[in-house]
Structures are given as C-alpha cells and as structure tokens.
Amino acid sequence: MFYSSIGHYSLILGLCISLILIYFSVKNFKNSTILNTKILSFTFLQFFLVVISFICLIISFVLSDFSNETVFNNSHTTKPLFYKIAGTWGNHEGSLLLWLLVLTLFIFIFFLKTKNQPLKYKLLTLIFQQIIIIGFFLFLIETSNPFNYIYPMPEEGMGLNPILQDPALAIHPPILYLGYVGSSIIFSSALAATYLNIVSNVWASHIKKWIVVSWVFLTLGILLGSIWAYYELGWGGFWFWDPVENVSLMPWLALTTLLHCILVLEKKQVLTSWVIILSISTFTLSMCGTFLVRSGILNSVHTFANDPERGLFILVFLFSLICVSLFIFFFFHKSSQNNLNSFFWLSKETSIIINNWFMMYFLSVVLIGTIYPIFLDVLSSQKISVGPPFYHKLIIPFLIPFLIAMAIGPKLKWIKSNIVDKVYLILLLIISIVLSFLIVKKFDFNLLLNTILVSSALYLFFITLREFFIKKYSNISQNIAHFGFSLLILSILFNNLFSSEIITNLKVGETFTSSKTKIVFKSINQKKEKNYKSIIANFSIENLDGIIDNLSPELRIYNQPNIVTSEADIKTTLLSDKFIVINIVQNQDYFNVRYQVKPFMLWIWLSVILISFGGLISFFKKEYEK
Amino acid sequence: MKNKLLPIFITSIFIIVFIFFYRGLQNTNIYIPEIKINNKIPSFKGNLFDSNEVTNSSNLFNTDKFYLLNIWSSWCVPCRKEHVLLMNLRKNKKLEVIGINYKDTKINAENFLAELGNPYKKIIFDKEGINAIEWGAYGVPESFLIKDGIIIKRYIGPLNKKLTKEIKSIIK
Numbered sequence: 001m002f003y004s005s006i007g008h009y010s011l012i013l014g015l016c017i018s019l020i021l022i023y024f025s026v027k028n029f030k031n032s033t034i035l036n037t038k039i040l041s042f043t044f045l046q047f048f049l050v051v052i053s054f055i056c057l058i059i060s061f062v063l064s065d066f067s068n069e070t071v072f073n074n075s076h077t078t079k080p081l082f083y084k085i086a087g088t089w090g091n092h093e094g095s096l097l098l099w100l101l102v103l104t105l106f107i108f109i110f111f112l113k114t115k116n117q118p119l120k121y122k123l124l125t126l127i128f129q130q131i132i133i134i135g136f137f138l139f140l141i142e143t144s145n146p147f148n149y150i151y152p153m154p155e156e157g158m159g160l161n162p163i164l165q166d167p168a169l170a171i172h173p174p175i176l177y178l179g180y181v182g183s184s185i186i187f188s189s190a191l192a193a194t195y196l197n198i199v200s201n202v203w204a205s206h207i208k209k210w211i212v213v214s215w216v217f218l219t220l221g222i223l224l225g226s227i228w229a230y231y232e233l234g235w236g237g238f239w240f241w242d243p244v245e246n247v248s249l250m251p252w253l254a255l256t257t258l259l260h261c262i263l264v265l266e267k268k269q270v271l272t273s274w275v276i277i278l279s280i281s282t283f284t285l286s287m288c289g290t291f292l293v294r295s296g297i298l299n300s301v302h303t304f305a306n307d308p309e310r311g312l313f314i315l316v317f318l319f320s321l322i323c324v325s326l327f328i329f330f331f332f333h334k335s336s337q338n339n340l341n342s343f344f345w346l347s348k349e350t351s352i353i354i355n356n357w358f359m360m361y362f363l364s365v366v367l368i369g370t371i372y373p374i375f376l377d378v379l380s381s382q383k384i385s386v387g388p389p390f391y392h393k394l395i396i397p398f399l400i401p402f403l404i405a406m407a408i409g410p411k412l413k414w415i416k417s418n419i420v421d422k423v424y425l426i427l428l429l430i431i432s433i434v435l436s437f438l439i440v441k442k443f444d445f446n447l448l449l450n451t452i453l454v455s456s457a458l459y460l461f462f463i464t465l466r467e468f469f470i471k472k473y474s475n476i477s478q479n480i481a482h483f484g485f486s487l488l489i490l491s492i493l494f495n496n497l498f499s500s501e502i503i504t505n506l507k508v509g510e511t512f513t514s515s516k517t518k519i520v521f522k523s524i525n526q527k528k529e530k531n532y533k534s535i536i537a538n539f540s541i542e543n544l545d546g547i548i549d550n551l552s553p554e555l556r557i558y559n560q561p562n563i564v565t566s567e568a569d570i571k572t573t574l575l576s577d578k579f580i581v582i583n584i585v586q587n588q589d590y591f592n593v594r595y596q597v598k599p600f601m602l603w604i605w606l607s608v609i610l611i612s613f614g615g616l617i618s619f620f621k622k623e624y625e626k
Numbered sequence: 627m628k629n630k631l632l633p634i635f636i637t638s639i640f641i642i643v644f645i646f647f648y649r650g651l652q653n654t655n656i657y658i659p660e661i662k663i664n665n666k667i668p669s670f671k672g673n674l675f676d677s678n679e680v681t682n683s684s685n686l687f688n689t690d691k692f693y694l695l696n697i698w699s700s701w702c703v704p705c706r707k708e709h710v711l712l713m714n715l716r717k718n719k720k721l722e723v724i725g726i727n728y729k730d731t732k733i734n735a736e737n738f739l740a741e742l743g744n745p746y747k748k749i750i751f752d753k754e755g756i757n758a759i760e761w762g763a764y765g766v767p768e769s770f771l772i773k774d775g776i777i778i779k780r781y782i783g784p785l786n787k788k789l790t791k792e793i794k795s796i797i798k
Contacts, residue, residue, distance in 0.1 A: 072703070154700075155741075311651045315647055
C-alpha cells in the first residue's frame with residue numbers, strides 16, 4: 001500500500017516536471033543562456049522520480065504486496081526472489097515503467113554529456129524528448145498504471161508465467177529497452193537538428209555515439225531474446241519470424257543503416273535526408289512495434305493483455321509523432337547542394353548507398369510480412385500468419401549480392417577509388433566457391449543455390465579475416481562487426497543445412513534405433529521444487545562413432561499458475577548442439593520425444609556477440625578512419 | 627509541384643495505414659463463441675464444488691425460478707467487485723445464483739468465498755475450463771440469466787449496479 005502510493009505520486013510529479021521543463025524551454029528559447037544548470041537538475045529530478053517509482057514497484061514485488069494489482073497478477077509468494085524482482089518488468093505495466101525509466105535516463109545523460117552543441121539545439125531536443133515522455137507518462141497513468149489497488153487485498157497472487165522464469169529473460173527487457181527506447185534520443189535530436197538546419201558533420205559525429213550505443217544494446221537485446229526462445233520455448237530454433245521478433249528486427253535494420261549513413265554524413269556532408277528519415281523511422285518502428293505487440297492486434301508471446309483502449313492510445317500517439325516529424329522534415333529540411341549524382345560509382349559512398357537500399361529492401365520485407373495479416377483481416381476477415389518460407393524466399397536471394405558488396409565495400413576509399421589487390425579478391429572468391437561446392441556437395445540438396453550462398457558468405461569471411469592481418473587496426477571495429485556478420489550467416493546456413501531431427505514416441509525402457517543414432521529411454525525421476533514439480537526423463541544417446549551422451553529433459557508442472565512446461569536438455573559443444581525435449585501425450589503411457597542435432601548453434605550466439613563487440617570498440621575509439 | 631505532391635502522397639499513405647490499424651483494433655476477437663440469447667441452455671455435466679459429485683445440467687435448473695449463472699474465479703480481479711452485487715442479488719427470492727468456478731484451485735476459491743461471502747446456491751468446479759467453453763463464455767466474469775431452460779440475457783464482463791437493476795426488473 002505504502003510503496004504503491006509513493007510510486008504513484010512520484011509518477012505524477014514526474015509528469016509535472018515534464019510540463020515545467022517544456023514551459024521553461026519554450027519560454028527561454030529565444031534568449032537561452034542561463035538555463036543550462038537548471039534544466040540539468042530538472043531532468044535529473046525527473047529521472048530520479050521515475051527511479052523511485054520503479055524501486056517502489058520492485059519493493060512491492062519483493063514484499064509480495066498483493067494489494068497492488070500488478071503484483072497480484074504477476075507474482076506469487078512461493079516464487080524465488082530473483083524472479084520476484086525480474087517479474088517487475090515481466091508484465092505490461094512494469095515494462096512500460098522501465099520504458100519510461102530509459103527515456104528519462106537518456107535525456108538526462110544527453111544533457112550531462114552534450115557540451116559543445118548549440119544551446120538551442122539542446123533545448124529543442126529536450127522539448128521533443130519531453131513530448132515523448134509526456135505521452136508515456138499519460139499512457140502509464142491512464143491505461144496501465146502499475147500501482148492500481150485491489151481492495152480487499154487477495155491472499156495470494158496469480159504467479160508469473162513459468163516460461164518467463166528464465167535468467168536470459170530477466171535481463172532481456174532492460175538490455176533491449178536501452179536500445180529500443182534509446183533510439184528516442186536519436187529521433188528527438190534529429191528533429192531538433194532539422195528544425196534548426198544544423199544537420200552537418202559536427203552534428204553527425206556528436207549523434208554517432210548515441211547511435212552506436214543504441215545499436216549495441218539493441219543487438220544484444222535481440223540476442224538474449226533469441227537465446228531465451230531457444231532454451232526455454234523448446235521449439236529447437238533461434239528465430240521464428242514471429243511478429244514480436246520482427247518488430248525488434250525492424251528498428252535494428254533501420255538503425256544499422258543509420259549507423260552506416262552517419263559515417264558518410266560525418267565525412268562528406270551528404271545523405272542528410274537519409275540520415276533524418278532513418279533517425280525518424282528507427283524510433284517510429286520501435287513505437288510501431290510496441291503498438292503491434294501490446295494492443296493485441298497481433299498474437300505473440302508478448303501480448304500481455306488485449307486491451308483495445310491501450311492500443312488506441314499508442315496508435316494515436318504514434319501517428320501524431322509521425323505527423324510532427326513529417327511536418328518538420330518537409331518544411332524545415334533543406335537538402336544539401338551536392339546530391340547523390342556527384343558520387344563516383346566506385347567509392348565508399350556508393351557502397352554505403354547500395355548497403356542502404358539492400359537494408360531498406362530487407363526492412364520492407366519484414367514490415368510487409370508483419371503487418372500484412374492485419375490488412376488482410378480488415379479487408380476480408382481472413383486470418384493468416386506469415387511464416388518463415390515467405391521471408392526465406394524473399395530475403396535469401398538478395399543476401400548473396402549483399403554479402404559480396406559487404407566484402408568489397410569497406411575496402412574502397414572515400415570519394416574515388418580503385419580496387420586494390422584484385423588478385424587477392426579474385427583468388428579468395430575462387431577459393432570460397434570451390435570450398436563451398438565441396439561442402440555442399442556432401443549433402444546434395446539444392447546444390448546451385450546453396451553453393452552460391454555459402455560461397456558468398458565464405459567470401460566475406462575470408463576477406464574480413466585477411467583484413468585482420470594486413471590492415472594495421474585502423475578500422476578494426478568495422479572489420480570485427482563484418483567478420484561477425486559473415487560468421488553469423490555461415491553458422492545459420494550450416495545450422496539449416498546440416499541439422500537432423502528424430503521424432504518418436506517412447507516408453508520407459510524402450511530403445512529407438514536409426515541408421516545413425518540409438519536413443520535409449522533409461523528411466524524417469526521425480527523432483528519437487530519450491531514452485532514446481534518436475535518429471536525428469538533420462539536418455540542415453542549413442543552416435544555412429546560410439547560416443548554416448550546422457551541427456552535429461554524435464555517436464556515441469558508449475559503450481560502458480562498451473563502450467564506444464566517442457567524443459568529441453570541441451571548439450572552444447574563447440575561444433576554442435578544436441579537437443580532433446582519430451583512432451584506428454586494425453587492418456588498415454590508413452591512420451592513424445594524429439595531429438596535434434598544442430599550444428600554451430602554456439603557460433604550463432606558468439607557471432608552476434610562479436611558483431612556488437614565491433615560496435616562497442618567503435619564507441620570507445622576516438623577517431624574513425626582517416 | 628513535385629515538392630508538394632510528395633508530402634501529400636506520404637501523408638495519405640500514413641493516413642491509410644492508420645485507418646487499417648484502427649479498424650484492426652476493433653476486431654481483435656479471435657474466437658467468437660456461438661451461444662446466443664433466447665437459446666436453450668447447453669446440456670453438460672460438471673463436478674459440484676462442495677461434494678465433488680457429478681451433476682447434470684437438468685438437475686441444476688429444474689425449478690421455475692429465474693437463474694443467474696455466473697462464471698467466476700478467485701484470480702479474476704473484476705469478479706471481486708462484482709461479488710458484492712451478487713451477494714445483493716442473492717437476497718431476491720425469485721432468483722437462484724449458480725456459479726461456475728473457472729480454472730481455479732479449491733483453496734483459493736474457498737478463501738475467496740470465506741472473505742467475500744458465498745452468493746451461490748450451487749457451484750460447479752470447472753478446473754479445466756471445459757464447462758465455460760460449453761457455455762460459450764468469453765472469459766471471466768460472465769453471467770447468463772436463465773428462465774425455464776432458456777437463456778434470456780447474457781452479460782459479458784462484470785455486472786454493475788445498472789445491470790443488476792435491469793435483472794431485478796426482469797425478475798419482477
């Protein structure tokens with residue numbers, strides 16, 4: 001009760017501070033000289049209030065204060081402390097509070113760190129950011145207040161959905177939000193810069209840091225979500241093209257493109273329109289994602305509650321932001337004199353433009369695949385869901401030229417360039433083609449396409465690998481990221497090409513034998529934990545080469561709420577994952593057993609970490625390549 | 627000229643997208659239950675809450691009184707608010723309130739009733755939520771007003787003072 005009240009009122013105070021900040025900024029916009037410290041302390045105060053409110057919610061969760069509706073709906077006394085805390089942001093209301101926390105944190109740091117920019121620009125960024133913050137304050141307080149009372153107080157809570165009780169998922173939302181919501185500051189600052197017409201190389205090098213930070217967090221956040229899906233959902237995959245995954249991928253694609261564009265702007269003062277549009281669309285896509293998964297318009301694992309009122313609020317807010325940004329873009333943006341035509345065809349700029357168009361293509365594929373079901377539903381009341389084949393068919397063919405462009409592009413120089421060491425480039429291309437032909441030939445399916453695909457990925461792999469040895473670390477961050485990307489594509493390809501699966505029904509004591517593997521269902525154990533009972537099945541699996549693995553998948557029967565989950569047992573080695581999961585078949589004494597061998601799973605995770613590591617290095621590096 | 631067309635074009639695209647999203651929000655109900663008012667009640671079997679005996683639908687609605695079938699659960703927050711009104715309706719002699727306890731645990735449900743009172747003449751313990759499906763319920767809470775085996779009225783969501791007045795006027 002007590003903490004809920006504090007939390008609630010500090011939210012309201014936070015909203016008031018937004019209004020004060022906007023009032024001050026607008027009033028002193030014309031002659032803004034003295035406000036700097038005042039505004040800094042107000043933004044800090046606002047951040048502080050949201051922190052208090054967030055801490056209050058955490059305390060309510062830890063104390064299992066069921067007079068709070070959010071706690072009641074998402075917690076239970078028997079839940080381990082770690083998940084009581086993690087449960088704070090594992091629900092709609094709490095995660096929106098986290099969203100607000102990140103928004104206020106970023107504007108505070110922005111004011112703390114931005115020193116050499118014009119004060120007008122800072123004030124205007126503040127105003128735009130505060131408009132977003134006010135929107136979310138209202139949204140939180142009006143439609144999804146995390147501090148609603150229940151009276152009389154229930155004795156016990158509803159419990160947290162067991163599939164959310166996972167360490168990866170406990171840190172996934174905060175990390176993802178730092179990227180997802182962090183893009184708001186790019187949005188605000190791009191609008192401010194456009195309005196004041198200061199989109200220049202100075203602005204570019206200032207905002208670049210923010211883009212890199214958001215990008216690194218967004219990449220890691222998506223990775224964590226993917227790891228969670230792999231280990232917890234037990235479907236044996238890491239990416240399902242589920243709407244919720246797509247809505248995190250879309251801002252990532254836009255942000256990645258922006259990251260490349262901003263380099264051109266920094267060097268050459270061109271591509272200003274690209275940069276502004278991408279800055280706007282990154283955040284709009286994040287908002288759009290929030291709308292799609294929170295309104296219940298699409299079904300996904302992130303649909304916490306189907307509440308059309310919430311959906312309507314975000315929808316209206318989203319489109320007002322789009323309108324404002326379009327207005328500012330069309331009326332205040334003056335495109336620079338030197339336009340695209342002045343580019344020499346073979347130069348770094350051209351390759352970045354090519355990269356942009358590819359990225360925009362991928363983005364539109366994902367966007368259409370995600371929102372097409374809504375359009376179809378409205379037009380014809382048909383319910384469809386767009387699955388992996390759609391994305392694979394449309395994306396894979398374009399991945400080939402994209403990978404090759406990615407290999408050659410970074411080797412080019414600014415303005416005008418010749419291709420240097422042609423011999424190497426061609427030699428490596430031939431090596432990649434031969435090598436991939438030999439690899440794919442062993443598994444003779446779809447030879448031509450797979451060979452080309454693998455060889456283009458290998459090509460990028462070799463070129464970036466060679467770069468590590470010849471270039472004297474002048475642009476190591478880019479090279480690491482591109483190397484990571486080639487590794488990612490290779491791992492995904494090999495993972496798809498070489499994985500194998502056995503699905504069968506087994507009783508205890510039975511053995512399944514195929515040409516390559518022997519699965520023995522040895523025994524069954526039971527275990528009782530604080531918040532669930534579990535049935536553990538013990539399998540031993542023997543391969544052709546006589547290696548025996550013991551795997552023990554679990555079925556967990558959670559008590560609050562009463563849900564059965566399958567815990568896959570996964571044995572990870574450097575080269576492949578062995579994955580086994582069991583399911584209950586109703587009214588039968590046998591279990592449904594699914595056994596998969598998935599090569600290079602570990603490398604998918606590692607390569608994504610490598611990609612974000614590349615970004616991290618560029619953040620700490622002072623100067624980009626000369 | 628070209629400069630003016632582009633903003634208009636883009637704005638109109640966004641307006642169209644907005645309209646589609648807005649319309650999409652309106653029909654988010656994925657599954658629309660079949661049961662309509664003025665139909666006969668579905669026949670079903672269920673376990674009684676107190677005795678665990680299996681009972682038939684015909685045994686539950688066998689008098690010429692009005693019946694209010696209320697689907698509830700201890701974990702359902704709106705049910706708490708609605709419960710007070712049910713306690714009030716229970717005083718009416720022409721009406722019997724029957725409960726379906728939806729996807730709940732016995733202990734939680736008993737605590738709930740001990741705390742807020744028990745307005746129900748009989749309760750069916752619907753642990754799997756099967757009975758609620760047979761009734762074509764959207765979720766909890768939901769209520770059906772029944773007379774002579776016919777569903778007269780259906781209330782999706784919690785009852786409020788206005789609706790209880792309506793029920794009382796129908797019973798008169």
